[in-house]
Amino acid sequence: MxxxxxxxxxxxxxxxxxxxxxxxxxxxxxxxxxxxxxxxxxxxxxxxxxxxxxxxxxxxxxxxxxxxTGAVPPVALADVEPRLDRAIDPFWVSRQSLDAGPEMLRPGCGWLPPAWMPEAAIRRAMRALAKADGAQLTDYGATRGSLALRRLLVRQLAAEGIEAGADQVLLTASGTQAIDLICRFLLNPGDAVLVDDPCYFNFQALLRAHKAQIVGVPYTPTGPDPARFAEALATHRPRLYITNAALHNPTGATLSPQVAHRLLTAAAAHDLTIVEDEIFADLEPEPSPRLAALDGLSRVIRIGSFSKTLSASIRCGYIATRPDWIEGLVDLQVATSFGGPSPIAAELVFRTLSDGSYRKHLAELRTRLARRRREALGQLDGLGIRPWTLPRGGFHLWCRLPGGRDAAEVARAALRERVVLAPGDVFSVTRSATDLMRFNVAQMDAQVLRVLARALG
Amino acid sequence: MxxxxxxxxxxxxxxxxxxxxxxxxxxxxxxxxxxxxxxxxxxxxxxxxxxxxxxxxxxxxxxxxxxxTGAVPPVALADVEPRLDRAIDPFWVSRQSLDAGPEMLRPGCGWLPPAWMPEAAIRRAMRALAKADGAQLTDYGATRGSLALRRLLVRQLAAEGIEAGADQVLLTASGTQAIDLICRFLLNPGDAVLVDDPCYFNFQALLRAHKAQIVGVPYTPTGPDPARFAEALATHRPRLYITNAALHNPTGATLSPQVAHRLLTAAAAHDLTIVEDEIFADLEPEPSPRLAALDGLSRVIRIGSFSKTLSASIRCGYIATRPDWIEGLVDLQVATSFGGPSPIAAELVFRTLSDGSYRKHLAELRTRLARRRREALGQLDGLGIRPWTLPRGGFHLWCRLPGGRDAAEVARAALRERVVLAPGDVFSVTRSATDLMRFNVAQMDAQVLRVLARALG
The missing domain is CATH 1.10.10.10 (Winged helix-like DNA-binding domain superfamily/Winged helix DNA-binding domain)
Known part of the structure; x- marks a missing residue:
């Protein structure tokens, strides 16, 4: 036996x-x-x-x-796979960062501090909305969400060369909920799903909730390794590939046109659907290659949200997809949430994006981030921490720790000093990013660097 | 063969x-x-x-x-069971009502017109929020949602005799999403779930999305038939029972203390978990028996939202449950939505509920609805339409059409005249409510009555 x-x-x-x-x-x-x-x-x-x-x-x-016995445990998410130590599971960063008190420093979190956001424009939008029609303040919205905001998104898509009608856009309560709806629509338990290795940790948490088989494809500074991508398609016959466009999370890398083309060719051969998450797109200095732009929303589903550049408190995301899938997604959203974002949230997003100051806000954000990235690179270098690649924009730096140090250990030591870090393995399906770490340059200060230096010993 | x-x-x-x-x-x-x-x-x-x-x-x-072939259809919700005619499927009322233009009349919908809502208090809350701390306007919230609102809910629970800490309350993006999270947490595909027959149609749509086996228990004017309830437990071994407390949807009926006690006794014998949805509670003239009050949140999960009495545009719901289930639900909500309601929405709800005018608003609402119910009963009686029971509060009347008329046919005829009705079978798992219809007394006017008279021929 x-x-x-x-x-x-x-x-x-x-x-x-x-x-x-x-x-x-x-x-x-x-x-x-x-x-x-x-x-x-x-x-x-x-x-x-x-x-x-x-x-x-x-x-x-x-x-x-x-x-x-009577003691049947409920189906907890962590039970879908063997429960890992919370210190390095996909919830480590999100739970620690979201529930951190104001005294905590959060260089591991994936968003900008409030002071970097277009606060004045949001206050203006809110004052205007306080005078709006009563129905906007009290009634349910249409099932697809605000037509004005969907039209604005359609114009943005058109600027990328992606033709879509406003009927092909569905507003959701968040970018994550957008992916969740798509998974509910397309996946059955046990289906294989490709993600980048490393990838945004919450993709893994989400896919566990769907009981999907998660397959990682090694990520290179120009996108996922195309040969390994094709191999994974042949071996695992995945239903979906979920990835970040523009600035990849956590690496900050940019997809090259050659890799984009090879991915789509392989995807077509295996009838793979791709979810392209654009959440960091507005932080790019100039637009990088997009799978949706090459494919035209045939097998690529575009999703995004406004949490990184406008407000994470105003919850609103979107899905743009082929016309024949929208009705099914709308039905699912009604069934599971009775609608998408708060109509008030959609209206605040629309008003802020339409505010003349928003483009200026983005331009300033990009300049300020470029300066902060340079400073942070120098400060980290002083601690022997080196970037895996040099991002073209955004606030993430994916870095290797000196001397093969275990990032999870460093993160645990820093947490005792009230600093939330993002150790590499929370991003890695294969947990092969042990000596890597993601830093948010907008959340770093002298105290973070001191704690980091001590944790590295 | x-x-x-x-x-x-x-x-x-x-x-x-x-x-x-x-x-x-x-x-x-x-x-x-x-x-x-x-x-x-x-x-x-x-x-x-x-x-x-x-x-x-x-x-x-x-x-x-x-x-x-390559043409594998995605898993559409309507494919989980044989697709019914849209005219009588669980989405009939929600999709028609939500996407109706302003020219449509909606006596079939499940909410109050904007003019009945506490618009002035919401505008006040919004103006105050426009001056709030920047983090509230731009940052993610804590994973359980606003502590202030959770404490307020804990005080409301205490007033019902239900002891719970603020940590046992989780804010969600809507009442529906609250139930969805619970289903994700507790159900596996194929699990049996009990609902009332008739029940709120979206319970069926939601349970289809979870691939649950939906079992209806005949509803009586004092709650589900206790003998049939016990029978269903023994036969189907359901994991969950989902029901409306206070004013039952669609019947407007009130659970009796005897039935409540018998349900809980049967539930204990079969280790059944109960979701009690309180969404109409504030419309009751005085509180009726609650399963959660008898059980104390041991096997009853309380959920609710503010869409019926405060605003449906400010999306916010909640779950109150046993302490050992909360962390798993929080993880699931982070994984699938990266948080619950917009922190702005939670703040608007908190400020409006705390506004001195809110209790007065509720009292006026109840008085106004009592009058409208009386008027509507008389008007419907003139068309030979009789109530199945006389509700103690709320805006729903569950009525039988004269001469065994098919409510779906009447609803189709009315839709051609721009009136959205709610035919009985959309609420019935067994589709045995063919000559019944739910009316919303706050959405009825002379034109609705004229169209109804014509549709009845």
Whole structure:
């Protein structure tokens, strides 16, 4: 009897209990029968049942057999895969950053400090909205969301050479919710999904919630490795590939036109759908190649939000996709949220984006970030921390720690000094970014550098 | 060969394609092999393959076998069950009502007109918020949402005798999203879920999205039939029961203390979790029995929102549940939406609920609705339309049409005259409410009554 066989039996029973094929109080198959069905020896099943009983999932009634106890754990996200140490799971950065008190410093977080945002324009939009028509303040919105904002997005798409009608755009409560809806629409549990390795950590958390099989493709400074991408398509037949356009998260790298073309050619050969997340696009000095622009929204779904350049408090994202998929997505959004963003949020976004000051805000943001990136590169260099690539824009620097230091250990040490860092492995499906770390240049100050120096020892 | 056997084979292949066990381009099992595996005659499999080829799902390559075509339909919600005629599916009312232009009349919709909402208080809250701290306007919120609003909800729960800490409350983007999160947390595809028959139509749409097996329990004027409820528990071993507390949707009925007690006793015996949706509670003249109050949030999860009495544009809902489930729900919400409601929305709700005028608004609303219910009952009586029960509050009247008229037909006729009605079968899992209809007394006027009279012929 090998440990592997015993664990197979345990996994089988856990699965049946989790999907309620075995309900609390129900009797398990007899040892003899399960051994026969699974073509294993009875002693393997005995061992498995004993271990499950020790865990409390089942209990033995002498002379009668084994029964499921009442204590069925709910399907927790962390149970979809073996629970990793919270210190390096995909929630490490998001939970720590979102719930950090004002006394915490957050060079690991993925957004700009409030002082960098177009506060005055938002206040103007809010004062104007306080005088708006009553229905806007109290009524449900249309199922696709604000037509004015969708038209504005259509004009932005057109500027990229992407033709789409306002009916092809669906507003969502956030960029994440946009991807979530698409996953609900296209995925079944067990479907393979490609992501970049490294990728935005929440893609992994989201895909776990969908019980998808997550496959990482090594990311290079010009995009995912095209040969490995094609290999992954042939091997895993994934339904989706989810990626960041413009400034890649966490690396800050830019897709090259050659790689973009090769990805789309491979995708066409394998009927792969691609979700291209544009969330950092407005931080680019000039537009980089886009999969959606080459493909024209045939197999590429564009999603985005306004959390990085306008406001993360005004929750609003969007999906732009082929016309025949929109109705299904709208139905799903009604079923699961009874609509998308708050109509008030969509209106605030529309008014702020339309405000004459917004383009100037973006230009200033880009200049200020270029200066901060240069400064931060110098400061990190002083600690022996070197960039993996030099980003063209944005606020992320993906860096290698000196001497092969374990970024998770450094992050734990920094947390004790009230600094939230983003260790590399939270971004890596294969957990092969152990000595890498993502820094947010807009959230760094002298205290962060002091703590970092101490944590590096 | 019977039609049933052929269809079994077709369903099997469709299932494999849907869950990508058979990918586009992949060869199907040979006729001989599938016939053997499914213990059917080869001619049955031939017939099934031919019909699937006619549908375009597979194609024959002469001399080689059958292959899956590229045209795999995405998993549309309506495909989870056989697609019903849109005129009577659970989306009929929501899609028609949400996307109706201002020229449409909506006596079928489930909310109050803007003029009934506390517009002045919302404008005040918005002007105040325009002057708030910059972080509130631009930064992400904490993962559980505004502490101030959660504390207010905890005080409301305490007033009902329900003890809960602010940590047990999670703000969500809507009441629907609250239930969606709970379903994601607790359900696996195929799990049975009980709902009332009739129930709020979107419960059905939501449960379809979760691929749950939906089981209806006949609803009586004092709550679900307790004997049938217990029967359903024994037969289907459901994981969840989802219901409206206070004013039941669509009937407007009130749960009796005896029924509440019997439901909870049966639920305890079968380890059933109950979601109690309080969305209409503030419209009750005085509080009715609550499952959560009897149970104390042990097996009852309380959810609610502010869309019916404050604003449907300010999207915000909540979950109150046992302490050991909250972290898992928070993780899920971060993974799938990167947070709950817009912090701005939560702040507007908090400020409006805390505004001295809000209690007065509710009192006036209740008085005004009582008058409108009386008027509407008289007007409907003139058309031979009789209430199934007399609600104690709220804006819904669940009524029987005269002469066994088909409510779906009447609704289709009214739609041609720009009036959106809510035919009974959209609320009924068993579609046994054919001559019933839900009316919103706050959305009825002389024109609605004229169109209704004509549609009834």
């Amino acid at each position: 090998t440990a592997t066989r015993t664990e197979t039996v345990m996994a089988e029973i856990r699965g049946r209990v989790a999907r309620r094929a075995l309900a609390p109080g129900e009797k398990l198959p007899s040892i003899r029968r399960l051994a026969r069905d699974m073509r294993l020896s009875p002693s393997t099943v005995v061992e498995a049942y004993d271990r499950l009983a020790a865990e409390g999932l089942i209990r033995s009634r002498p002379g009668s057999g084994f029964y499921v | 019977t039609a049933t056997r052929t269809e079994t084979v077709m369903a099997e292949i469709r299932g494999r394609v849907a869950r990508r066990a058979l990918a586009p381009g992949e060869k199907l099992p040979s006729i001989r092999r599938l016939a053997r595996d499914m213990r059917l005659s080869p001619s049955t499999v031939v017939e099934a393959y031919d019909r699937l080829a006619a549908e375009g799902l597979i194609r024959s390559r002469p001399g080689s076998g059958f292959y899956v």
